[in-house]
Amino acid sequence: MILKGRVIAGGHARGPAMVTMQPISFLGSVDPKSGVVVEKGHELEGKSIANMVLVFPRGKGSTVGSYIMLQLKKNGVAPAAIINLEAETIIAVGAIISKIPMLDMLEGDMYSLIKDGMVLEVDAEKGEVRF
Amino acid sequence: MGPELTKKERCMLDGECGEGKQQAMEILLALAKIYGAKGMVPVTSAQISGVSYKTIGDAGLEYLQDLAARGTKVEIPACLNPIGMDSEDWEGMNVPEQFAEKQLAILKAYVSMGAKPTCTCTPYLAGVRPKAGEHIAWAESSAVIFANSVLGARTNREGGPSALCAAICGVTPNYGMHLEENRVADLIVKVDAPLQDRSDFGVLGAIAGGVARGRAVAFRGIKKAGEDELKYLGAAMAAFGSNSLFFMKGITPEWRVRDGAEEMAVGGVEMGRMRKSLDSGPEQDIITTGCPHASLAEIKEIAGMVKGRKLKKPLWVCVSRVVKEVAAKRGLEKVISDAGGRLVADTCMVVSPMEEMGYRSTGVNSAKAVKYLPTMCGQKVHFSRLGELLEFEGGKGKKVGKR
Numbered sequence: 001m002i003l004k005g006r007v008i009a010g011g012h013a014r015g016p017a018m019v020t021m022q023p024i025s026f027l028g029s030v031d032p033k034s035g036v037v038v039e040k041g042h043e044l045e046g047k048s049i050a051n052m053v054l055v056f057p058r059g060k061g062s063t064v065g066s067y068i069m070l071q072l073k074k075n076g077v078a079p080a081a082i083i084n085l086e087a088e089t090i091i092a093v094g095a096i097i098s099k100i101p102m103l104d105m106l107e108g109d110m111y112s113l114i115k116d117g118m119v120l121e122v123d124a125e126k127g128e129v130r131f
Numbered sequence: 132m133g134p135e136l137t138k139k140e141r142c143m144l145d146g147e148c149g150e151g152k153q154q155a156m157e158i159l160l161a162l163a164k165i166y167g168a169k170g171m172v173p174v175t176s177a178q179i180s181g182v183s184y185k186t187i188g189d190a191g192l193e194y195l196q197d198l199a200a201r202g203t204k205v206e207i208p209a210c211l212n213p214i215g216m217d218s219e220d221w222e223g224m225n226v227p228e229q230f231a232e233k234q235l236a237i238l239k240a241y242v243s244m245g246a247k248p249t250c251t252c253t254p255y256l257a258g259v260r261p262k263a264g265e266h267i268a269w270a271e272s273s274a275v276i277f278a279n280s281v282l283g284a285r286t287n288r289e290g291g292p293s294a295l296c297a298a299i300c301g302v303t304p305n306y307g308m309h310l311e312e313n314r315v316a317d318l319i320v321k322v323d324a325p326l327q328d329r330s331d332f333g334v335l336g337a338i339a340g341g342v343a344r345g346r347a348v349a350f351r352g353i354k355k356a357g358e359d360e361l362k363y364l365g366a367a368m369a370a371f372g373s374n375s376l377f378f379m380k381g382i383t384p385e386w387r388v389r390d391g392a393e394e395m396a397v398g399g400v401e402m403g404r405m406r407k408s409l410d411s412g413p414e415q416d417i418i419t420t421g422c423p424h425a426s427l428a429e430i431k432e433i434a435g436m437v438k439g440r441k442l443k444k445p446l447w448v449c450v451s452r453v454v455k456e457v458a459a460k461r462g463l464e465k466v467i468s469d470a471g472g473r474l475v476a477d478t479c480m481v482v483s484p485m486e487e488m489g490y491r492s493t494g495v496n497s498a499k500a501v502k503y504l505p506t507m508c509g510q511k512v513h514f515s516r517l518g519e520l521l522e523f524e525g526g527k528g529k530k531v532g533k534r
């Protein structure tokens with residue numbers, strides 16, 4: 001299946017989907033050394049986002065979150081790609097400076113089409129998710 | 132339809148002008164998509180936030196160092212938001228050495244990209260003063276609302292990275308406050324209360340901002356307001372309501388009100404209630420003013436108030452370095468330091484590590500400072516008029532001037 005989306009940050013990546021309905025703040029909620037979500041009560045608490053195709057609605061919290069994404073990348077524990085419902089500034093800037101392929105506004109309901117663990121191919125040149 | 136780029140912008144995106152410009156244009160293009168801009172608009176200056184080590188931390192420092200190491204340069208005049216300390220007198224301020232080292236490294240990265248080390252929320256008092264109709268990319272919220280409203284320039288409230296990208300590429304996405312059709316007030320505030328001093332303008336700004344919640348405001352009923360008063364008003368509106376534009380009948384260069392705009396009245400009762408809610412009691416380990424950074428006129432007035440007297444508590448007057456140097460030349464700095472006060476340049480009470488410096492409570496005359504000091508510095512805040520905050524050895528003495 002191929003889903004079209006809007007390109008926010010270019011690139012190409014493949015990995016298992018990690019899906020959450022909750023927004024993510026990178027500052028304070030994700031440990032930049034391990035890539036593990038540490039925010040109390042978050043759906044993804046205790047899980048590592050490293051090398052996952054992270055599917056979530058949007059960013060939240062501090063704009064410093066963009067820089068934390070770059071630290072994750074340098075430490076080798078960044079997500080392989082990001083898919084948002086609708087991008088906002090923090091995640092968009094973070095994805096671009098960290099060279100993490102990112103799409104948003106997929107056609108169709110991404111939450112009913114993409115399930116946790118599904119292996120996704122994100123082509124953020126053509127603006128497609130293939131699985 | 133996505134945003135359209137000019138030939139030059141396209142070259143930057145394709146990497147013909149270097150990796151730094153390429154990434155910056157990629158960010159600007161993504162933001163243009165997100166905010167529905169049809170293209171970019173050239174800007175004449177940038178004011179970049181995300182400069183204090185306290186806010187951006189090691190993650191931000193590393194990013195800036197990477198960018199600078201790639202030889203990235205700014206295209207247009209770019210100045211910086213306040214940093215976490217006076218860059219020349221951090222020891223005198225008791226700023227921890229480890230903090231100072233990191234802060235200086237951030238400053239160095241920006242300067243090597245060609246930004247001016249003018250660290251202020253009032254670039255318009257420090258030589259970067261856009262004219263009416265000029266497009267700019269400024270980030271600090273009080274500077275943004277002042278530039279839009281008082282100077283008639285055009286800027287959105289940029290984030291740190293987006294202002295930096297605008298500085299690097301010389302353009303910004305053309306949406307929001309850059310378009311005249313969006314520069315229209317949706318809320319009319321009729322003021323029927325005496326505005327005695329700058330702190331009153333801050334109180335009014337807190338009320339109007341809280342109601343407007345981002346919508347542009349048109350004020351009626353204010354007969355007189357100088358730039359310093361408008362600075363306090365706008366700073367509070369931005370802090371309490373994320374506003375970036377207001378009009379004032381007969382005072383600001385623009386006046387556009389939407390047909391059927393909501394109306395509200397603010398009188399003495401509302402002012403008194405807000406003033407009371409901003410104050411959490413009389414304790415003050417230190418008194419700080421200059422939020423936003425003080426003008427030369429404010430410094431003159433403070434010098435007049437403290438001349439020949441001894442302050443009971445430390446006093447910080449936060450200023451840009453440009454204004455501090457003028458104040459020093461005119462002998463005003465010495466008057467204030469002889470009384471036990473200090474002109475603190477490059478920084479302010481909100482972005483410096485006050486809690487690490489042992490302060491628990493702060494006296495302020497700025498409504499904006501009331502909004503941020505408790506959360507960003509763990510301070511208990513005493514809000515009052517400056518003349519009432521200043522206490523002297525040998526009793527308060529006679530009131531010196533109404534401010």
